[in-house]
Amino acid sequence: MSEENENIQFQLTDELIERVELFIEEENDKELHKLLDEFHYADIAEILDELNLEQAVYVIKLLDSERTSDILMELDEDNREKVLKNLSAKEIAEEVEELDTDDAADIISELPEDRQQAVIAQIEDEEHKAEITELLAYDEDTAGGLMAKELVKVYETWTVAGCMRRIRGQAEEVTRVHSIYVVNKEEKLIGRLSLKDLIVAKSEQKISDLVKVNVDYVNVHDDVEEVAKVMAKYDLEAIPVVDRNQILLGRITIDDIVDVLREEADKDYQMAAGITGDVEADDSILELTRARLPWLFLGLVGGIGAFLIMEGFEGLFTGKAVILFFFTPLIAAMAGNVGVQSSAIIVQGLANDDVRGSVNSRLIKEMLLAALNGIILAIFLFLFIWAFEGELNTALAISVSLVAVIIVAGLIGTFVPLFLNKRGIDPAIATGPFITTSNDILGILLYFWIAKMILGI
């Protein structure tokens, strides 16, 4: 029973890494085999991600390609790229032979152009080679780029018994049989069956009597995000992919969609934090700088804008109005926060497809919401300034401006992502420093302008 515990209880400890490193240094292949053979390939990938390149390549060359192909798929993309650089075209082709077509195509597509051809030329299985070449032709952001050619297909004219016999061969090649796709003699998808249906059915029944014709499918050129939405909405675990003539080309499984959803969520999250380009904490300082600096630069330009505005109001620097300048960080912060809140909820709603109703009704709702929040906050701020400074007029001017700034920030935060979305631009870019920065500047401008009017200076 102890064996069963391994996967769940796998812990990547320093001791474990040190043991692996020691065995590699000693070239103690026997002990290394004994140690690593216990682990799941996903765990070995975690270990390799901690080793240096030379050590990782050593382990990859030591183990069977049946295992290393799976390990390679689980490695960090950066590390995989480096490891592959250290393998010959022949060695990569051996790994690729062991992989399903979708994973095989993914690995090959990560290689430089010239190596791609060299690796493909080395693949021995002609059918596998042809299928991978077909998959490489699709854009990676489409259903074609995500699908695998491995699937179980039966013809509508078969019987259950004949079907069971015939699919045995196909099923051996397919890691997981989610659905059995039923095609007519032109290879057009006409429905599906589950293995369960087949097992529960009587052996003399015809497939055409059992087939569920109401099958979901996607077109090979559909966007992966669209595919993910369909699969999540209808709780599908696999979906067949067809061309525009309804010819069955492949299938996409839910585990690939889980990855798409996670990457999507990670990307949006980073975008909201002002980070672009799918970086990780472990990436190099240069990569992280490239991902972060442009947004910081935007913030800097925004700050300079705020400076220019304040300098324009320098004339206010007389008497009690000086206090206005001390509240600019507060105004900028509130404008930024409200803008991010409003845009985040719209961006999320758009991603989950539950933003309905007209733009106007959204804006009216956000205006009411921002006004409510703004007034509550302004009352608090008014009481503070009045108590602290004893200046009724100044307190009033700052508080009223705050309400106006919050309402405008909320409206911009609502409008911008809706506008971008309508224009076909990813609205997620609106949640980050973009909205904060523009709201900062506009907020400060509005603030001085309104306060000046109220104070009559």
Place this chain on the structure above:
Amino acid sequence: MSEENENIQFQLTDELIERVELFIEEENDKELHKLLDEFHYADIAEILDELNLEQAVYVIKLLDSERTSDILMELDEDNREKVLKNLSAKEIAEEVEELDTDDAADIISELPEDRQQAVIAQIEDEEHKAEITELLAYDEDTAGGLMAKELVKVYETWTVAGCMRRIRGQAEEVTRVHSIYVVNKEEKLIGRLSLKDLIVAKSEQKISDLVKVNVDYVNVHDDVEEVAKVMAKYDLEAIPVVDRNQILLGRITIDDIVDVLREEADKDYQMAAGITGDVEADDSILELTRARLPWLFLGLVGGIGAFLIMEGFEGLFTGKAVILFFFTPLIAAMAGNVGVQSSAIIVQGLANDDVRGSVNSRLIKEMLLAALNGIILAIFLFLFIWAFEGELNTALAISVSLVAVIIVAGLIGTFVPLFLNKRGIDPAIATGPFITTSNDILGILLYFWIAKMILGI
């Protein structure tokens, strides 16, 4: 073939809603049936989410409980709650009878305490009732709260042929057969089989010869996020749930995990934007205020803090140093942005389990990164101020302060989530207004302090 297009091509149009509303008003049940019977239950749920309560209840009462039970599961939680309020305990029990145990338990757990018992009492199937009652006892954030009792189970002593015969009955009750779990006579989980293995095997083989003993499983009290990580890491589509004596209790399927991952991502995204409590764009203004106002209030308090600091430096308000005050929004924005960038990448790394190495090495890396970014930005700012104001000293003072502020902001952004995580607090709260606000204040304080030193005033 046209039928197959429906699900993918379903469009929620105003015309469609109006037609449904018209049929309801006319009580034209025949046409309503004809229209709705074409749609997938997930699509009908989308339609119902657009209707008013009375209309939605009308449709629910019209359709078969076999369909409405699935529709109910797909409704917005708020709408489901309202619809259920309008159904009798008997009617809810009928819906529940049609659902798998996990969904049934979810629906019942959403009801008020007193109704829960009334509904359970009305469930006719005694086994279903007992299983639901068992599931209701588990915390919803644990594996027990997510699992279903429906699974296909065989004993290790059976043969393939006997197994096929015996599982036919079980499989009929299980919507999707991912894996067949093999138990010993004490009901302890000892391994698994796939339907594919069974089909490929010879009928006289013993199950104990086919069983894969290296099966992943989770404990019934494990946290759902932990379960999601395990399933995503090992690409599992279903995982068995056991108690601490290894007795097989249920199974969790990947579609539930997809929901957990999405909710988790949505929650983190909202947290980063300063929104708590899992709200949607369509929620009421009051609900949205409750989710947003506390964070805005935090920002307000931070702004007041910045005001107090600036007032403390009021003495600087002489001559050329006045310009320092005009750059406070810039300093605050940069401190906030850098803090959010650093914390977001750590929070994400922690969520994906790929933050390794010591806290110190993280901090050193972030310091170098922030210094690099800070110096680049500071050079730009220096040149701008020098060119615009012609004040070398002031330009130097502001630029040097900016570098210091950025480094400190980066360090805080890195340290806080790591610290919270170590304390067992969700580090995601560190990415939102919390880090922005504290960095704003600290940044401004540091800025004035350093600038004052450099300018010698």
